[in-house]
Amino acid sequence: MIMEFLKCPHHTGNSITMKYITLISAIWLLTACSHKPQSEATVDSASPAVTANEAAPVALDAPADEKAFLSADAVPPGQPSPEKPSPEQKIIKTARIIYSVEDFAAAKKRVAGIVSQSGGYILAESQHGDGTEKRNQLDIKVPAAAFDSCVDRLTSGVTRLDEKSINAQDVTAEYVDLNARMTTRVATEQRYLEILKQARTVKDVLEVEAQLKSIREEIEAAKGRLLYMDRLVSYSTIHLEYYQVLALSMPEAPGFFSRAWLALRNGWNNVLGLMIDLMGWWPLMAVGVFLFIFIRRRWRKKQSLTTA
Incomplete structure (x- = not known):
């Protein structure tokens, strides 16, 4: 019966068609197997590994303190921070x-x-x-x-x-503090200048200019103080x-003869000084002379009456 089925012309054409379909299916299956994706383990082994010395990238949306911690230059917690150079002594x-x-x-x-x-x-x-x-x-x-x-x-x-x-x-601490304050004021001045460019009304302009005037006065005062301190430091x-x-007002005059000469000069100066002082007492001296003359005359008059 089978032989009769194969000999039949109609069934022979169908057999050839089935052969072509089977051949095409086999080729498709082989092609699909050749493009099979790699396994998960293969992909992981092919990806580059992050070394221990390589810093992990910082997420753009990470907080500021987290970015500072994850950055390469950041100091991990518990580690001593690098020493800053000490300022020049003033x-x-x-x-x-x-x-x-x-x-x-x-x-x-x-x-x-x-x-x-x-x-x-x-x-x-x-x-x-x-x-x-x-x-x-x-x-x-x-x-x-x-x-x-x-x-x-x-x-x-x-x-x-x-x-x-x-x-x-030592004015180093005062100098450093004053210099830091001036630097801050200069940065604030720059921000106010940017705000002044964006001002639209006269009121805003006047308010910003008032703030700028105050800040500039502080900057000039700080500059003057720094220059003054620099001058004091550079020139002692x-x-x-x-x-x-010149006279023997002190016993430290050098030499015997020099001291003797100074003693003579000092004695003469003392005499002159005494005379000048006495001249200042002339009213009292005049009263004393008058009393002396008056008392002497009374005494002589009394003596003459007694003898008579």
Whole structure:
């Protein structure tokens, strides 16, 4: 029966068609198997791994503190933060010196030469004297680097040093704080300038300009203070006072003969001073003379009556 079915022409055509359909189906199945997707394990192994030293990317929508923590430069919690460079020290140095000299003119010339060689200058000078001494007071400005050497040279060779004091004032904290405040004010000024560009009404413009005026005054005051402190730091101050004894008002006059001569001069000055003081008492002296004459006349008159 089967043979008869194969021999039938009609069934023979159908058999050929089925063969073609079966062949096409087999080719399609082979093609589909060749394009099968890789397994999940294969994909994971092919993807690049993040190394331990590589920082994970920061999400754009992460909070600010989380971004700072995840960034490469951020310091993890519990770790010590890197030390910031310490600011330059601002030291204001002043000195006060008092001593006596034997030759006033030579001392004045010597001080001027030392100040000039130290790169400084005399800010103020006050000279005065009386019959017993001459005295000169100076305010000297010298570069901070030459301060110590200038003080040593001014006091070297002095026979009598009455006072020598040096003071150093550290203004670093005040300087840094003032500089930071000025920087903040400058940034605020820039923001107000941007706001001024966007102002539309006269009222807004006037309000912003008023704020700018106040901020600029603060900035100028801070700049002036910083410049003043820089000047004090870069140039130190020496208050110098020297004197020469002319009369024996003090026992430190040098030499026996010099002291004897000064004693004579001092005695004569005392006599002159006493006479001047007595002249100031002339009314009392006149009353005393009048009383003396009056009493003497009464006494003589009484004596003459007794003898008579």
